[in-house]
Amino acid sequence: MKRFILPVAAAALVAACSDANDPSSDTSILPDAPSEAEAPLADAALSGPSAATVRHLWAVVGQNGSLTRGSRVTGVTKLGPGQYEVTFNRSVTGCAYVATTQNAYSQALGIFTASGHLSPNGVYVETKNQGGGLTDGPFHLLVACGPLNTKFAVVGYSANLIRATSGTTLTPLGSGRYNVRFPSGIRGCAYLATVGDPGSQLVFSPSGVYTGSGPDANTVYIETKNPGGGLQDGVPFHLALICPTTAS
Structure with a gap:
């Protein structure tokens, strides 16, 4: 679960x-x-x-x-x-x-x-x-931005990884569902995400983004949903992790 x-x-x-x-x-x-x-x-x-x-x-x-x-x-x-x-x-x-x-x-x-x-x-x-x-x-x-005890990923409208901590990968799992995998363990971290344009444009979608633990110790699970609660593609988001000095 x-x-x-x-x-x-x-x-x-x-x-x-x-x-x-x-x-x-x-x-x-x-x-x-x-x-x-x-x-x-x-x-x-x-x-x-x-x-x-x-x-x-x-x-x-x-x-x-x-x-x-x-x-x-x-x-x-x-x-x-x-x-x-x-x-x-x-x-x-x-x-x-x-x-x-x-x-x-x-x-x-x-x-x-x-x-x-x-x-x-x-x-x-x-x-x-x-x-x-x-x-x-x-x-x-x-x-x-990556220094200190943060990791990050920015995902675009086409489920594409725009920028991220070095070594990070993105796997689309279906409509509005993603795994974002980092190069080291993140189980001891907090996961924060916001709907946001990867550039400087406006975001007109009223959708939301939600985080959870992924299938392994390096992965954050992401869902993007419309206001009615249905899974929705095409929602760009920014993800940041706040981690202890040594993540586990």
């Missing part, structure tokens, strides 16, 4: 993010070995005094677009109703963007991500009501 853990993973999004003002909080975290495509990102992350100063990229944003707290965030721009761009201090075009709305808000809101519309350092975020209309809402955002 597959174990669906999306609510736990959503909570882990915030818990896994260290205080950006506490340089001692990440001293036990070392980056994964980067692929050739990830190397510039890893090099940028490690260009400071030591690996202990490396930070996750994350943000907690208020309904009005104000930055509540975050790490390596240089600003938040509110582009319109339910439209935001969070800008970091480095390029994030090669990363995955996962987000969740805050449950303190009065409406049940969906959230969708894409690459920045204003700069390569940005992540574009939309919050929508259940009817698909853009609606202001507070949210938490995590950007996973």
Whole structure:
């Protein structure tokens, strides 16, 4: 039986993010070995005094677009109703963007991500009501680029792997069902996923994405569904894993 853990993973999004003002909080975290495509990102992350100063990229944003707290965030721009761009201090075009709305808000809101519309350092975020209309809402955002204790995968509209941690593979299993297999064990990790365009386009589908344990210790099982709960193809998504320093 597959174990669906999306609510736990959503909570882990915030818990896994260290205080950006506490340089001692990440001293036990070392980056994964980067692929050739990830190397510039890893090099940028490690260009400071030591690996202990490396930070996750994350943000907690208020309904009005104000930055509540975050790490390596240089600003938040509110582009319109339910439209935001969070800008970091480095390029994030090669990363995955996962987000969740805050449950303190009065409406049940969906959230969708894409690459920045204003700069390569940005992540574009939309919050929508259940009817698909853009609606202001507070949210938490995590950007996973591979260094530190994160792994990631971005899957496109045609069930194609756009970018991912080096060595990751994607296996479509049927309508709206996938196995995403990473090169090392991920059983001790939290799985977070968000419907999101692999580039900088808008996502019009109100579909959802759901995670669970895969058939082996290296695999995350994914389902994409329409609002009625039926499995649906053609839904792009971003997947991020937050792992301990040694995954099992």
